[in-house]
Amino acid sequence: MSSNKPKKTTSAPAKSGARHSKVTVNSQWKAYLQHHRLTAKDSLLRLLRSPGSSAMTWLVLGIALALPMTLFVSLENVKQLSRVWDQSSQISVYLKKGVLPRAADKLTEGISNLDQVSDAIYISPQQALKEFSAATGLSDVVQGLQSNPLPGVISVVPNLASQDARAMETLQDKLLLYPQVESVQLDLLWVKRLYQFMELGQRLVWALAALLGLAVLLIIGNTIRLSIESRRDEILVVKLVGGTDAFVRRPFLYTGIWFGLGGGLIAWLLLTAGLYWLSGPVEQLISLYGSEFVLSGLGVEDSLLLIFDGVVLGWLGAWLAVSRHLARINP
């Protein structure tokens, strides 16, 4: 034994002698990954060891994550529904009295060639009168009329890109510029209201998501704080034998990730179950309005995003709690 080489100890038995074994970068990296695996597993097992309180936390997180997501899915469905209705939205262009059929045809062709317009159909006064009498059953009255009181109308269907309120207004102004046009009527108010409503909904989703995201952070932060308190002795010992802050932090960050993952999964389950439960009645209701509409659920991408959000929030909440409370525990 080389007692003149002081950096060596006897903790290994005689066969390895005082050989000071090196920790290579490669073995350290392997050990680092192994420690991550061990810590992740240990953190999960700790949660499962107190199933009652863990389940409660998971459920609370699940509900908090599910609420804004529910609103988001509802809004997406309303958007889809409004797209179906938008296709039926059209502009009625009333022509001046005395515009000749040939001029009206030419005008119709001109309008249908506009960029914002997908289709334009001319309805002559005679045709309009015929449709009116057929629809109302007032053919006797109509027959008694001296002259046709109805003007010629061009029914304009804007294309999809021009469906929003501002584009519709621009189109209206453009149509009014034609000399043969008397007036242009569009159900702008309805479209405006719908878009305002959706805008509001969108903001509501964001506000709710922000608030409940904050709630998730606080819930996880508080849970991690309690867990730090209960493992105070362990933290002290780890710090005393040379554990870095990252090492001390690791199990708590994994705990946060597990909480977030569980919360995300529960939120996804709640949402999927809720949509399944609602899909029947909603589709029946919509079909009464003669619309073909399928309640769309969460896509794979949105589902993964929801769960990922849960994980990120869990990790972040744990990080905040750990950086706040760990510094206070010093040997």
Place this chain on the structure above:
Amino acid sequence: MAHVRFDNVSKSYPGGHHALSGVSFEINQGEIAFLTGHSGAGKSTLLKLIMLMEKATQGQVLVDGVNLSRLANSQIPYHRRRVGVVFQNHQLLFDRSVFENVALPLRISGYSSRDLERRVRAALDKVGLLKKEKQSPIELSGGEQQRIGIARAVVNKPSLILADEPTGNLDPALSAEIMRLFEQFNDVGVSVLIASHDLPLIDKLNHRVIGLNGGRIQGERPAGALS
């Protein structure tokens, strides 16, 4: 170069309590020394300064020539890994096995599991607890718990071992056994500094003794002075 060197070190706490005043001494590489004095004499504070659990208010503490007051906070863990510490109250974790308690410093330092197992078993073998590695520390006696603490302190092969009242609650026979362990580590070149007030035992061992009283060094006795 001295392994541990105190240069006119003082430590006072807010409120004016002076735990150490003007303490200077050196522990050489491979030396074993006892730190004696009544409780409150400053023994624990002195060890805490070496471990960087406390920082000196005045003077310098050097370990391996490194001035500890210049060490960045991020470097403290790496400093502690080079020093093995045995605590009076053992500081063991009762929620895991004896094996895991001893393995903790190695997990922290990033040892692969094969290397880790080999080293933990060697350390447990050294303190005679190889057969109890699967048990929880709480099932073992006070003397055995102290030996787990020693195994944990040496498993990382530190060049310096500090012990704070390692025989505090043990009977004389067990105490002598524990001290014998420290001597064995010292035999292969590890520097050892033991704080203890077990004067009969210290006299019997006849190593160097540094006496503290009221935070000051009151007397020193070189190794072998009693024979």
